[in-house]
Every structure is written in structure tokens, then in C-alpha cells.
Amino acid sequence: MSTLIPPQPPALQDIAAPEGICFGCGSAHPSGLHIKSYWNDEHSALICHHTPERTYQGWPGLVYGGLLAMLIDCHSNWTAMAWHYRAEGREPGSLPRIDCVTGQLSIRYIKPTPIDCELTLKAYVEGEVGRKTRVICEIWAGDTLTASADSIFVRVDAAQLAARN
Numbered sequence: 001m002s003t004l005i006p007p008q009p010p011a012l013q014d015i016a017a018p019e020g021i022c023f024g025c026g027s028a029h030p031s032g033l034h035i036k037s038y039w040n041d042e043h044s045a046l047i048c049h050h051t052p053e054r055t056y057q058g059w060p061g062l063v064y065g066g067l068l069a070m071l072i073d074c075h076s077n078w079t080a081m082a083w084h085y086r087a088e089g090r091e092p093g094s095l096p097r098i099d100c101v102t103g104q105l106s107i108r109y110i111k112p113t114p115i116d117c118e119l120t121l122k123a124y125v126e127g128e129v130g131r132k133t134r135v136i137c138e139i140w141a142g143d144t145l146t147a148s149a150d151s152i153f154v155r156v157d158a159a160q161l162a163a164r165n
């Protein structure tokens with residue numbers, strides 16, 4: 001008997017920035033990580049699942065910490081942007097677009113993170129002051145919390161984004 005699997009809704013990245021070329025989260029990057037972030041009401045958090053490829057090993061059998069930083073950076077930034085859409089009562093993908101950039105990334109590497117394992121990133125907003133959003137992001141390998149980040153993302157407007165190019 002076949003099992004019906006409910007369809008996965010589109011990820012935030014595909015809804016709000018399908019043309020994105022960020023190495024970590026850009027849907028249109030030809031060879032990036034293509035992380036996908038989803039709201040999870042049960043956890044009141046954004047969830048991302050990612051299984052690192054073996055090329056991202058640091059010590060044998062363990063994930064390179066720099067890759068974990070990339071995953072945290074992108075997933076946390078999407079958490080901040082999703083939070084702003086919610087706070088304004090708007091759907092991601094509606095205009096004008098909301099953009100944030102990483103201001104500060106602070107990661108505590110708690111336990112070695114095994115390679116060949118699906119990781120779960122869970123992120124939520126801890127506070128917001130003006131243009132700054134504080135995001136907590138955890139990385140779980142099964143039942144083990146391997147990293148936890150406490151980071152700041154700063155909202156930028158279209159003119160500021162254009163000036164960066």
C-alpha cells in the first residue's frame with residue numbers, strides 16, 4: 001500500500017527571493033548549499049534540514065565549523081526577515097521586499113557535529129530593537145545539540161542594498 005506524503009510548502013527562500021544568488025541560501029545559485037527554511041508553528045521557530053556533503057569535513061568524520069557558520073548565518077538571517085514580515089502582518093514575497101544583513105555572528109560550538117547525518121537548525125527571534133534583530137539558532141544532530149548561536153541582523157532598505165553593489 002502506498003503512503004501519501006503531504007506536499008511540502010515552498011521554502012521562504014523560494015517565495016521571497018527566488019532569484020537569490022547567495023552561496024548559502026540562494027535558490028538561483030548554480031552550486032550553492034541551497035538551504036531551505038520553513039516556519040514551524042509547533043516550535044514557534046524556523047526549521048531547516050541539511051545534510052552536509054563529505055567534502056565539508058573538518059576533522060575526520062566531523063563537520064567543518066565554517067560550514068556550520070554558513071548554515072547558521074543564512075538560516076538566522078531568514079528568521080530575522082520572516083519575523084519582520086510577520087510583525088508587519090505581511091506575507092513573505094509581498095512588496096516592498098524585506099532584507100536584512102548579518103551584523104554579528106556569535107557561535108558556541110558545543111559538541112562535535114558528525115558528518116553523514118541530517119542536521120536540524122532551529123531558529124527564533126529573541127528580541128528586536130529598531131533595525132536590529134537578535135536571533136538564536138541551534139544545530140541539532142539527532143538528539144544532540146552541537147552548536148548554538150546568538151546573532152544580530154540589521155534591516156537594510158533598497159537604497160542601502162543598491163549602494164553595496
Ligand SMILES: CCCCCCCC(=O)SCCNC(=O)CCNC(=O)[C@H](O)C(C)(C)COP(=O)(O)OP(=O)(O)OC[C@H]1O[C@@H](n2cnc3c(N)ncnc32)[C@H](O)[C@@H]1OP(=O)(O)O
Pocket residue numbers: 017020022025073074077100101102103104129130131132152154156160
Ligand atoms: C536574500 C539573500 C540573503 C543572504 C543572507 C546572507 C547573510 C549575510 O551573510 S550578509 C553579509 C555579511 N554582512 C555584511 O556584509 C554587513 C556589513 N555591514 C554593513 O553593511 C553595515 O555595517 C550595516 C548595514 C550592518 C549597518 O550599517 P548602517 O545601515 O549604516 O546602520 P547603522 O546606522 O550604523 O546602525 C544601525 C543600528 O545597527 C547597529 N549595528 C550596526 N552594525 C552592527 C553590527 N555589526 N553588529 C551589531 N549591531 C550593529 C547599530 O549600532 C545601530 O543600532 P542603534 O540604532 O541601536 O544605534
